[in-house]
Amino acid sequence: MRKILVIARKDFKTYFISPIGYLFLSSFLLIVGFMFYQRLIFFVRQSNIMSQTGQNVAVSLNDVIIKPLYGTINLLFLFLVPLITMRLIAEEKKQKTMELLLTSPITTNHIILGKFTSAMMLIALTLVCTLTYPIILYFGGNPDMGQVFTMYIGLVLLSACYICVGIFWSSLTENQIIAAVLTFISLLFLWIIDWAAQSSGQLLGSIIYYLSIMRHFESFGEGTISFKDTMYFISFCIFVLYLTYLSIESKKWKK
């Protein structure tokens, strides 16, 4: 455990030695902030119209602001997570520092989990920054904080999956750009895979439907924490990290 943290701390620091950490945080917060502002304006206008026309339909803060906002965060992660994972193992290989890690008294699992933790720390930091928006809403209105909470749980699980995919591709190449592109393509594919479900047969369709990563995120957006979906995310991460383990170990056997 201590060794995982040693690696995680070093890699987390590296994000902020190079511009990548700042770039990730600032571009992310810029777009999420813009989105929040737009939805807020929309909400205010909508409620004004409602009160002027005397309609007594409740406008939900959660539906108009929070849900679209977290949809945006999810979309941004799809684009930005490849940028923070591409370096993790590819750069170690390129700088020949993998030789240091693999000949030090640490296991391959320590390395992989350390890398995973460092990227999760950066994601956690960005998510903490976005807490401002529900807090603003909390003081100005009456949002359903329970739903906000489950959405954060969902986002953490979802981004963990993205990171695992990123680390896997990073372990297969020395080239960061290739790692990033492959990560983005595979994440995008996991997003749109349920389109194929509709046109497939019953059995195949249901399998594809189950694999679709977004289907499993939906329940968190509804304000529930589903055991089934949580298990999907966790087993997804374990599976992909195991593939990463195999990819690193296999390098010992051939060149």
Add this chain to the structure above:
Amino acid sequence: MIEVRNLIKEFGNFRAIDDISFTVNKGNILGFLGPNGAGKTTTMRIITGFLNATSGSVKVAGYDITEHPMQVKKKMGYLPETPPLYNEMLVKEYLKYVAELKDVNSKKISYSVDKVVSLCGLEDVKNRIIGNLSKGFRQRTGLAQALINDPEILILDEPSSGLDPKQIIEIRNLIKSLAGERTIILSSHILPEVQMTCESVIIINKGKIVAVDHQNNLSKYLSGNNSYEMTLSKLNKKIIGFIKDFDGVLDVQIIPNKKNAISIDTKPNKDVRSQIVKMMVDNDYEILEFKNKDVTLEDVFLKLTTEEVHNI
């Protein structure tokens, strides 16, 4: 301390290491000598656990590297061919990180860092970014990294590459001073370097051990090879014939690409140099230079592989 048995490593169809066995005793310095591509780096990578062997075993301090990698790696310091450095880190920061990776007691970390910094002469650059260091300092930082956990076993892959002559001498002395309690394996393709630092030498070529030298006989063998080089003011067939007829001289040959230079091979166990010089002077032949022939690594290989003498 280190026991290598019947090691074979294949990359596809290519056999990089072909049935290598040797042992290194505690406190010894073993030199791996061989041209580029001989299998030195691959052998070291297997000993450190970075690569797995196709077959054969490596035991370090009684532990098998594939069965108990953690125990072995804790005792080991390794300087790879390319020093494993993070270009964006400071030297001090990097050494601290390696110390943490290598299980150095957290209370001793700053002490260990200071120790290797002074040992490897890094005081002036310890607060600089590694990416900005010169090749020599990068190499030293790599060496410092290998020493940080005060390892019993040191594996150094071409430790003096990229250093200037003064630094090479410093590094050699450093390696010598590290011996004693530590067991060291170092590789090189430079003959004098191995001669100077190592107690025993393994010469390896095309993945096979060509020669093992236990008693530091290599240098004796090399200097006592009864082959000399002579440069004269003028050279003709008469002079060559004159020297050839001399008692004790086996062969005389013109050295190509050198003006008026000949090589003289004499019978072993008989030093005829002074007589040759005396005869030459008496016959008014002017000698400009007379010396032991330089022995290069290629000569050694040639000798070892053609003479079929596997134990010098």
